[in-house]
Ligand SMILES: Nc1nc2c(ncn2[C@@H]2O[C@H](COP(=O)(O)OP(=O)(O)OP(=O)(O)O)[C@@H](O)[C@H]2O)c(=O)[nH]1
């Protein structure tokens with residue numbers, strides 16, 4: 001159930017259109033506030049979601065080796081400018097004590113965390129912390145690479161630049177070789 005107040009967004013979009021000198025009543029713009037409100041509802045649908053919920057799905061599988069789901073595409077909105085940043089997330093963990101979760105749950109957690117006003121660093125660490133808390137694995141490594149529209153279409157205008165963030169927890173924090181292996185698997 002969404003808590004987004006569509007009527008309020010519609011009002012705000014109308015005001016923005018007026019503020020830039022547009023006529024919100026011209027034909028092409030008549031439905032724009034409604035469309036934007038629906039779009040924000042979708043784009044910010046992660047507001048009420050807790051990524052940890054997805055890790056309730058646990059299989060008692062005795063695998064204490066690397067699990068990596070890479071190239072998970074995501075779209076988020078930078079909380080400073082409310083313009084998109086988007087890219088790929090790579091989520092790796094080493095399960096412990098039979099606590100192996102569903103692969104899709106890793107991607108669902110990325111989606112839930114991305115769909116709200118965000119910082120790339122926070123997306124990265126929130127996912128790593130959620131996995132640590134719910135699955136209590138030997139280790140976790142989350143790598144996120146993204147292009148920020150606020151750095152490409154405006155401001156410093158550096159199209160093609162990419163930001164890479166990582167969060168490492170548990171035994172992977174001390175294990176340089178394991179981290180290197182994960183990074184090489186991500187690059188492959
Ligand atoms: N750390 C971090 N910074 C971000 C992220 N997304 C956008 N930013 C940065 O947030 C900063 C906001 O800087 P401000 O000086 O307050 O705003 P601004 O005047 O619009 O900055 P410019 O983008 O440099 O024009 C900028 O440097 C953005 O590049 C993110 O996910 N993580």
Ligand SMILES: [Zn+2]
Nearest residue numbers: 078080081150
């Ligand atoms: Zn920004």
